Amino acid sequence: MSEVALTVRNLRVVFGAAEPVVHGVSFDIAPGECLAIVGESGSGKSVTARSLLGLAGANAHVTADRLELGGRSVLGLTDRAWRARRGKDVGLVLQDALVSLDPLRPIGREIADSLRLHTTLGAAARVRRVLELIEAVGLPDPELQVRKLSGQLSGGERQRALIAAAIAVEAPLLIADEPTTALDVTVQAQILGLLEQIALAGTAILLISHDLAVVSRIAHRVAVMHDGRLVETGGTAQVLGSPRQEQTRRMVAAIPTDKPRGTRLSLTARPADAPGTTCALSTPFPRESTVVLEAIGLSKSFRRPDGSRQLAVDDVSFALHRGSTLGIVGESGSGKTTTARLLLALLAPEHGEVQVRGQPWSAAGEKTRRGLRASVGAIYQDALGSFDPRWNVAEILTDALGLRHERRAPQTTARLTTLLDEVGLAASALPRRPLELSGGQRQRVGIARALAARPEILICDEPVSSLDVSVQAQVLDLLDDVQREHALSLVFISHDLGVVAHVSDQIAVMRAGRIVESGPARRVFAAPQHPYTAQLLAAVPRLPA
Amino acid sequence: MSDLEVQAELAAHSSQSRQAGPARRLGVAEGAAGVFALFLLVAAVAPTLLAPGDPLHIDPLSAFQSPNFAHGFGTDESGRDIYTRVVHGTQYSLVIGATATVIGLGLGIVLGTLAGMLGRVVDFTVNRFLEVLFAFPGLLLALLFIVIFGPGVATATIAVGLSTAPGYARIIRAQLRTVRSAAFVEAATVLGRTRWQVLLRHILPNTLAPLFVLATLGIGQAIVWAATLSYLGLGAEPPTAEWGAMLSAGRTYITSAWWMSFFPGLFIVLTAVTATVLGRSIDRRMRHA
Structure with a gap:
């Protein structure tokens, strides 16, 4: 076995006649070392990983000065030769x-x-x-x-x-492409631990991720990729501790974990809002003690395939105060989404009730509720699925504004433009279909649609969990802005404790349908009372202090 | 999970329809089908433009002529020009095919919507009813209807329509159930839309749009079935210039005058193929649009 498990020199990948997706990337990985390539979606990190397996695609043109696995060149291997080496010389774990x-x-x-x-x-x-x-x-x-x-x-x-x-x-080299992205934090921590053990046993690991905090736990070295180039490479502590490049700094700033409420995570057009600045200090939230939304002893069960019933939500109670954010955190299967659907009155609770501004909400009929619907908006995880596939952005927003009958009027266009501007999108997005937009843009349209009816309360169900960390930062900042501007009260549901901690005033930790701990966010995170909260907190990926 | 699917779909979307674009380019088959469809349309709307003669004009002196300059497709036992008859027969076939499909689709929409939108009892009842209909081969169902109501062009059309309805109903029901539980339907409810608004703006359009492709494919099938019924003597009566009836009349002389059955048969096949090719082409385009 040679000293180097993988050598890459000046790797370039071109698809057809387009601009190269990967420009001259070079790195080495030694046996037992874990190198993390971190970048936003579209930065070329996955294509890089795939070229190392000969899987870049039929119309990809891969060139390099050197591309060696375990000291043997793999440049220009035939499909047949690649099949003999894949799995044997290099293993792959996908998302x-x-x-x-x-x-x-x-x-x-x-x-x-x-x-x-x-x-x-x-x-x-x-x-x-x-x-x-x-x-x-x-x-x-x-x-x-x-x-x-x-x-x-x-x-x-x-x-x-x-x-x-x-x-x-x-295999002497293991490539892991976003191996933990779809997983709960505690499971993620276990999988990262497993990869760490594998590296300790002498396997070289190439870890691909969009999340600096995740990789910082096990990576020895980090390479930051942007626009097909490695912009910064170095020891994990050094890159994260004193990032030299703009892109790296932006990625570090985007991590919400351990950043106080109101801290900006992204670079925006407003010059005063550089990442790290805290707006909350200059303009305090108009928090009031008025309760706008209250859940009282909610329970809901579902029938299992074998006929028995399973409690998805079990005696859940909380109150949302005007202008504040209530974070609900829990792992998959904890009943978060069922709670969201109960709050939106898409499901009827078996016991208990939901009240909006002290009026019956879940107990009222849909006819009565419809009058109040405008004051309760929703933002969904799968923004794309929440739009009618036949509609473009203009149609979605015109409908949400209730202006379908005046869609050609100039004032309608003006209102659409204002609405888009509020969520940081240009008017050029109007004729486009959501399918043609990026994940972050889709979620912005989703927020615009929710704002169109001028709601007081927004129920956000995992609004950022399918987004890259850097896009997540922009969307979180945007939610913060619109909350401040419209004095919105938010219920923010997420599996990501780091995100919930960043956005919430109050917090409720859910497990198996029950709230195991709740209270002011600061208190819950500083001194968790329930062992499960402590366990969740310990599993959250953090940058090394 | 769903997000991954979306990403895969997006990737397929951008690589196929944006760059290489096999879905955008017109194939030879699509081009040919388009030309033939145009020919059929002209033949159906203004048959005299393509064949000025009278399809029922009898000329016993020129009976049983094989294809020649005067009679491109030959003549039948009474000396009627086969080409003229085939062109004039287009009208019957297309009208029967389209009407039957509309009947089948309409019935399918009613049954499918009942099953998909109303409660479990209605769903169960409609489903069992559809299963009974499915137990009979489509053509047998059509024959049964004709036995009860007597032969004729109108009954044949209704019979074909009826026998295609269960298939459409099934598809509509499944599609409705998928669309009804889609996230955007829920999003509309959250925005405070009434049940009728949600049904008319979101559920029905998204259910029915894919059906028009199926209907195009179905027209071809309906034409074949209608011709089959005529061939069996249960649709159009023999002197009428209808393809199935012509095929039936030519059967007697198949050994001596092949052209009598060949040309009507060729048109039935080409029409069905055209409908299929166009249907698939529309389907592909809609998927990538």
Whole structure:
């Protein structure tokens, strides 16, 4: 084994006649080292990782001065030669294990595949090795797991199975492309720990992520990618502690964890709002003690496939004060989304009720409620899915403004432009369909639609969880701005404690349908009372202090 | 998960329709289908433009002529010009095909909407009813209807329409259920829209738009079925210049005068193929638009 697991010199990837997606990227990874390539979506980080596997795509033109895996050049390998090396010399872990695993094959056979292709192990030895691997990645009860289908595993278990398959042949290099992005924080922490162990065992790891905080836990070195170039490379502590480049500084600033409420995370057009400045100090929130939204002993259950009932939300109570933000945090399956749907009266609670400004909301009929609907807006995680696919931005917003009958009037266009301006979009977005917009732009349109009806309360269900950290920073800042301007009261639901901590005044921690802890955000984070809150807090990825 | 799908779709969207654009370019098949569809349309609206003669004009002296300069497609047992008859027959076929599809689609929309929008009891009842209809092959259902109401062009059309309805109803029901639980329908409710507004603005348009593609494909099938019924003597009566009826009349002379059945048959096949090619083309375009 040579000293270097992977050598890349002046890697360029071009698709067709377009501008290169990757311009002259160079780096090395030593055995046992973990290098993280961090960048926003579209920065070329995934394409870089894929070219190292010969998977950049049929119309990609990959060139490099040197591209060596374990000291052997892999430039210009044929498909056949690549197949012989993939899995053996380099393993790959992808973001979504659900689509990476065959839903109809037990995971034991998926893991055994690379053993069958790349080793001379007999059937019995393969079974032993698969059991060993399943144990090594920390899945309980290996004998039982091998027979499970990917659909029977949770997200974290699937990711573990995928890692087991990737390390099966003990490839000297493991490439992990956003391996924890879809996972809960506690599971994410476990998977990162597992990758760290693999690196300790001598495997070189190339970690691809959009989140500096996530990689800072295990990466030895960090390379920041922007527009197809590596703009800054160095030791993790050095890059994060004293970033030299503008892009790196922006990415560090975008991390919401441990930044007090009101701190700006993104660079905006307003010069006074540089990242790090706190607007809250100059313009304090008009927080009042008036309760605008109250949940009283909410419960809701669903029927399981076997006919028994499962409580999704169990005796949940809280109050939202005017102008403040209530953060609801919990992992997947904790009942957050059901709570959001109860608050929006899309579901009726079995017990308890929701009141808006002291008036019955969940207990009222939809006819009565419709008059109040304008005061309760919503922002969804999947912004794209929340727009009628046949409509463009202008139609979506005209409808939300209730101006369908005056859509050609000049005042309508003026109001649309003002609304878009408020969420930081240009009027040129009007004729476009949401499908043609980026994730951040879509969420801005979603916020504009929610603001159109001049609501008092906004229910935000995971509004930033499908966005990159840097785009997330912009959307969080935007929400902060509109809250201040319109004195909005927000319910902010997220699985990401770092985000919730940044935006909330009050906080409620949910687990298995119940609120296990609630109180002022500062108090909950400084001195968590419930062990689960403490566990969640410990798992949040942070930049090294 | 859903976000990933969206990303994949976006990737497919940008790589296919933006750059290479196989979906945008007109294929040879689409071009040919378009030209033939134009020909059919002219033949249906103004048949005298393409074939000035009378399709029922009898000329016993020139009976059984094979295709020649005077009679491009030959003549039948009474000396009627096959080409003129085929052109004039287009009207029947297209009208029968389109009417039958409209009947089938209309019934399908009613049944599918009932099943998809109303409660579980209605859904169950409509579904069992559809399953009973599905148990019969479509053509058998049409035959049954004709047996009860007697042969003729009108009954044949209604019969074909009826037998295609269960298929449409099924698709509409499934599509409705998907759209009804879509996030944008919920978003409209949150904005305070009434049930009728949500139904008319979001649910119906998004359910029905994909159906027009299916309807285009269905017209081809309906034409074949209508011709089949005529061939069996249950639709248009023999002297009428209808393709199925002409095919039936030519059957007797198939060994000596192949052109009598060949040309009507060719037009039935080409029309069905044209409808299919155009339907698929529209479908592809709509998916990438």
